[in-house]
Amino acid sequence: MNQASAPASSRRLPWDWFPGTIPDNVEVDPSAYLETTFCFCLYRSAAPVGVRIGRGASAYQGTMFDVGERGVVSVGEFALLHSARIICDQSIEIGDHTLISWNVVLMDTYRAPRDRLARRRLLQKAAETHALTEASPARPIRIGANVWLGFDVCVMPGVTIGEGAVIGARSAVFDDIPPYSVAVGNPARVIRRLDSPASLAADETRSEM
Numbered sequence: 563m564n565q566a567s568a569p570a571s572s573r574r575l576p577w578d579w580f581p582g583t584i585p586d587n588v589e590v591d592p593s594a595y596l597e598t599t600f601c602f603c604l605y606r607s608a609a610p611v612g613v614r615i616g617r618g619a620s621a622y623q624g625t626m627f628d629v630g631e632r633g634v635v636s637v638g639e640f641a642l643l644h645s646a647r648i649i650c651d652q653s654i655e656i657g658d659h660t661l662i663s664w665n666v667v668l669m670d671t672y673r674a675p676r677d678r679l680a681r682r683r684l685l686q687k688a689a690e691t692h693a694l695t696e697a698s699p700a701r702p703i704r705i706g707a708n709v710w711l712g713f714d715v716c717v718m719p720g721v722t723i724g725e726g727a728v729i730g731a732r733s734a735v736f737d738d739i740p741p742y743s744v745a746v747g748n749p750a751r752v753i754r755r756l757d758s759p760a761s762l763a764a765d766e767t768r769s770e771m
């Protein structure tokens with residue numbers, strides 16, 4: 563029996579310091595590694611599968627799945643999350659073999675309105691519920707395969723980061739980043755293009771001619 567199909571009472575991690583369980587609607591591949599169920603303390607998704615963690619993927623200490631009622635997160639094969647904060651009210655996809663460094667924030671929603679009166683109401687409610695429970699508009703985030711997000715990167719709602727891209731430490735990403743590019747800064751801007759598998763294959767073909 564794997565972590566995903568086990569009954570809730572046995573969906574514990576033998577090495578866990580936190581006395582929690584993997585929520586019923588979270589699918590974890592048997593070969594994936596979760597350091598602690600503390601990462602689900604802010605998890606509220608009511609979707610059939612609210613988080614799916616693929617083969618060989620890992621989520622280390624400090625990672626938080628802050629997933630709202632309608633949120634759906636997928637973590638691709640062999641992706642690695644190191645203390646990432648995943649704030650999801652709609653959809654966040656993380657591609658295969660993607661590396662997410664310390665303190666990265668992926669947010670498909672701002673969770674709070676710009677209007678100060680609406681924010682006051684939200685804060686007053688939070689004093690009772692101890693959570694920002696109001697639903698805010700959300701736009702999906704897609705992180706392609708083979709991406710590397712440096713430490714402290716922040717990815718904003720609606721952003722797509724193309725396959726093989728590298729985002730420099732402490733960058734804030736507001737716009738889509740094309741595949742096989744290096745982007746840095748706040749706001750993140752492309753500073754360099756990387757060889758894609760297709761361009762490398764074309765070079766090899768040319769050199770063989």
Ligand SMILES: CC(C)(COP(=O)(O)OP(=O)(O)OC[C@H]1O[C@@H](n2cnc3c(N)ncnc32)[C@H](O)[C@@H]1OP(=O)(O)O)[C@@H](O)C(=O)NCCC(=O)NCCS
Nearest residue numbers: 663664711712713728729730731732733744745746747753
């Ligand atoms: C993005 C990164 C990979 C680029 O490395 P690089 O290709 O060697 O780039 P360079 O150091 O030559 O920098 C190129 C330019 O971008 C700037 N730059 C690089 N990283 C930057 C960043 N994070 N934010 C802002 N500017 C940055 C440099 O200052 C330089 O500017 P210049 O041309 O005006 O001098 C690297 O800077 C980085 O941020 N790595 C992340 C490391 C990390 O988070 N590790 C966690 C462990 S998994």
